Amino acid sequence: MELERTEQSLLEHLPAKNVAAVSMCNIHKSFGKNHALRGVDLNVMPGTIHALLGENGAGKSTLMNILCGFYHQDIGFISINGKQVNITNPKMAIDYGIGMVHQHFMLVQTFTVAQNIMLGSELTKGIGVIDFKRANREITELSNEYRLTVNTKKKVLDMSVGMQQRVEILKVLYRGAEILILDEPTAVLTSQEANDLMQIMRNLASNNKTIVVITHKINEIKRVCDFCTIIRRGENVLTVHVDDYNEQQLGAMMVEREIVSVPRLKTTKSKKTILEIKDLVVKDDRGVKKINGVSLEVKAGEILGVAGVDENGQQELVEAITCLRKVESGTIKIHGKEIQNTTTKNVICSGISAIPEDRHRSGLVMKFSVAENMILKRYKEKPFSRCGRMNKILIKQFADDLIEKFDIRPPNCAEIPIKKLSGGNQQKVIIAREVSNNPDLLVAMQPTRGLDIGAIEYVHQKLWEQKKKEKAILLISLELNEIMEMSDRIAVIYNGEIIAVVEADATSEEEMGALMVGGGKK
Amino acid sequence: MNKFNLKKKLVPFFFALLGGFFVGGLCLICCGYDPINSYLAMLEGIFAKPKYMVQVIVKSAPLILTGLSVALAFKSGLFNIGAEGQYMVGLLVAALMGIKLSLPPVIHFLALFIAAVIAAGVWGAVAGFLKAKFGINEVVISIMLNWIAFYLHKYIFAQPWLLVRNLDASLPIRETARISIFQKFKETAQWKGMIAKNPLFSDIFKTDLNIGIFVALLAVILIHYFLNKTTRGFEFKTMGINHETASFVGMNVKRNTVLSMFIAGAISGAAGAIQITGVSPYRMTNLAGFEGYGNEGIYIALVANCSPIGCLFSGLFFSAIKCGSSLMQIKVGTPREIIKIITGVIIFFIAVPFLHKLILNYLQKKKENKLENTK
Missing domain, CATH: 3.40.50.300 (P-loop containing nucleotide triphosphate hydrolases)
Structure with a gap:
């Protein structure tokens, strides 16, 4: 019932004459038995900032990887600017003007900004001589146009994370992207850098670039995005105009329950x-x-x-x-x-127990099973080990117990390598370990x-x-x-x-x- | 699930094996040798006589041990390139004690074995200690320690009280320290007659059959148990994969680094000790270069994927192709150096873990295409 209302309100907001910059229709994708996407629709209007909201593992990234040509959908079709296309590889996606800024940057640390941006599409004069002057000029112009203020001659390793991200944005713009996909862009940024990024996103949108943001930070969606598509377990719940909902409502739609603070x-x-x-x-x-x-x-x-x-x-x-x-x-x-x-x-x-900042680096042993990770602090205690000999049965019981108590999913995961669990569940394992010894x-x-x-x-x-x-x-x-x-x-x-x-x-x-x-x- | 895992681990190994012999065969063809006959001769050299098989087992013992030594260090995140030097220190200590000490049988061997193991362990622990204390890379230290061990060997070997003139070899170690099986029996008249009657026995008795393989087996079982069942083994594995997490949860990474290198050194030292006490001529010889047992341990551990049980089989395998290559050279005239090429290619294929997947996928696709075409 509510859904109908929102669809309608969405239509009211849309200028009727516009054709969607990206339109993905009834996208299905499965990996083996895992049905990652089950009929997802996405319509992104040109010149807007469109958020893709969903929990970890909801299928946001899979959807965007399909758009960028890293995967191919099982069913469904994609159209760019109203023309149906079949994107089979990343190169094609670039040709259609789609560019993605990944969460983990792909920059050569010892190269300058200009070198990084040119990488793969070098400007040459004569036979194989790189035209640095022209490249620098072009990139600086581009940077100024969108007020990115990037110094093209600086080396990437001397730059802050926020600036490196701008280089990544510049890179996709340089390749002629009209549709930018940002994957969790603020995850690595300080709050000041995040603010700057949002300003940049606004600038880009006002220059008629289309932006899709993958995120689960609702306050940022409220601040910069025009539309928001909510994906839950591979199905899209609905697309809404961001202004019509408050943060609690968006959050509730994402997790299918009321967030009560x-x-x-x-x-x-x-x-x-x-x-x-x-x-x-x-x-x-x-x-x-x-x-x-x-x-x-x-x-x-x-x-x-x-x-x-x-x-x-x-x-x-x-x-x-x-x-x-x-x-x-x-x-x-x-x-x-x-x-x-x-x-x-x-x-x-x-x-004293501690939850470390970086769970992969100092909290967990990714190759170990869940049970082994849970026992990491107590493996020397009786009865888990006696005279230096570990009791695997008791350790598994202990782990099973914590898995149930802390609602770690999937259930019965004691012997699965922890790297197969989602980020949230990995964190639950750490908390279970750190809290269980009181x-x-x-x-x-x-x-x-x-x-x-x-x-x-x-x-x-x-x-x-x-x-x-x-x-x-x-x-x-x-x-x-x-x-x-x-x-x-x-x-x-x-x-x-x-x-x-x-x-x-x-x-x-x-x-x-x-x-x-x-x-x-x- | 377990079976499935085992299969998953063995498939790349067999691919590497095939690849190794295939590329080796190509090289043989290029050089004008007959690969099929060469390989057949090699197989013959491994399986044709019980003597050969015993020889393979005898020669595998030090390889299994040095492989185990490298594997254990790898499991705890350390690269024990120093197995060669530790092997040499073990051999040196065992030789000196075997020549100089005079003790009853069994006890003599046990005494020199323990001394050799501890000395080599300390040799290894030096690298571990410098790494733990000052953060110096254990690889660099181990390589330097290898050379120190090498020249130490040369120096002691050159001592006049040790050297036999005109032989360029040291005095042999006393018989009480030797670990060859049936050594005494061979010489009694009663057995001599029996051996002469039974060709199988005489064949086996010609080899250096010794208890080294049992030492290696025991070490494999102990290390397997240690890594999988004990708390210390758990600590080793944790720091091997992620030493930051290990220190975060309160494990003493520094102490474990020293300990791991000590145990690794001790195992290599055991290899040296059984080599000098088990294989004739029971003497130290003037070395022109490294004997290579320690360095071979590195690829044995690599091929075994650092599993102790795997080291047993990979040690046997490399010992087999080594032994088999002798007959190949004698019989067909193929130079035995070809096994170095084969070994190299096998390691290459194992180091490229996704290669077999590519090949499998390719074959799968071809099959599918064929099916479609027939339709």
């Missing part, structure tokens, strides 16, 4: 300090002071949020607490016992990075459960919303110093934003 649990006025950091100084690998005199306290039953822009010492702070990095001076105490510069093993035994302090670094909204909600609930159990939680996140929503108190880290600690109820996003860039510092 649980009201923050009031802190019980606990006096018991779990973690106490005093005058901490930590250097990074190059010997630069990354933490410079930080003092913090986390009490039982409290979530302390650490807000800040990336690269301000968050990483080093967590590494110091978990004894993965040497502390130059200062103390870290848990229950009044000093733990700095001991071993990670000792930290774990003292009751730690007094949980250090969570970016616990929801790269997760879809359903999984984010799940992680937040687990953090709240810890809080309810009177445990202390140190939450470090680059997402200000997350910090604001979850924390009782917020510490702002800037340049390796805590420049303010505020009550979450008594602050605003604006104030936090100013503090995070050092605005509050006297």
